[in-house]
Amino acid sequence: KEKKLYAIFDAFSQNNGHTTLSDARYVNALKLFLSGVTPLEYQAYQGFARVGRQFSGAGARIACQMQAIDELRHVQTQIHAMSHYNKHFNGLHDFAHMHDRVWFLSVPKSFFEDARTAGPFEFLTAISFSFEYVLTNLLFVPFMSGAAFNGDMATVTFGFSAQSDEARHMTLGLEVIKFLLEQHEDNVPIIQRWIDKWFWRGYRGIL
Numbered sequence: 001k002e003k004k005l006y007a008i009f010d011a012f013s014q015n016n017g018h019t020t021l022s023d024a025r026y027v028n029a030l031k032l033f034l035s036g037v038t039p040l041e042y043q044a045y046q047g048f049a050r051v052g053r054q055f056s057g058a059g060a061r062i063a064c065q066m067q068a069i070d071e072l073r074h075v076q077t078q079i080h081a082m083s084h085y086n087k088h089f090n091g092l093h094d095f096a097h098m099h100d101r102v103w104f105l106s107v108p109k110s111f112f113e114d115a116r117t118a119g120p121f122e123f124l125t126a127i128s129f130s131f132e133y134v135l136t137n138l139l140f141v142p143f144m145s146g147a148a149f150n151g152d153m154a155t156v157t158f159g160f161s162a163q164s165d166e167a168r169h170m171t172l173g174l175e176v177i178k179f180l181l182e183q184h185e186d187n188v189p190i191i192q193r194w195i196d197k198w199f200w201r202g203y204r205g206i207l
Helices: 002-014 026-036 038-054 058-086 095-099 103-116 120-149 153-183 187-206
Strands: none
Touching: 002 058, 002 153, 026 038, 026 058, 026 095, 026 103, 026 120, 038 058, 038 095, 038 103, 038 120, 058 153, 095 103, 103 120, 103 187, 120 153, 120 187, 153 187
8 A cells, every 4th residue: 555655656756746737726725735634633643542542441442553553644645745745836844833823724723632632532432433424524535536636646646545544434433432322321412412512513613
């Protein structure tokens, strides 16, 4: 998977792929993606690494470890995919700095900050259910279609590579909710409240 991904990155760079874009304004969309989404993936990595250390069961710890590794990989591949553009366009060099300071990025930033400061089970519900089901499907698939339309095959490749991981992340979210509901009937209204809260935040608060 990695060999195929980076082979396309290299081919895109060696053939000056940025010169084949159908619309130069598309680079502005890349700037939004890099400054808005990539830091969220890094926060997801940090959150799952922290939550995994809190669980005592091996199954939950391994699941969180695997997702943390996936999220870190997404961060790296997104940065590598867009690093070629940084050589030729302004505005992509300081995305982490911008994430903390640009006003319109405060909404996705607050989503993850609130999720990470919640309890471990609410964090898993918020990220593995709301973020993975609602946001990533509505983000990655259309964005990669737009990238393909504009001739940006490097971004298309990393998007599909990341999206193939999201199915596994969605499964973790469902299993977490199923596990919590099976523990005690009193958990039902708690989980329902979390789902309502984070589904609304994922759909209305970010989109």
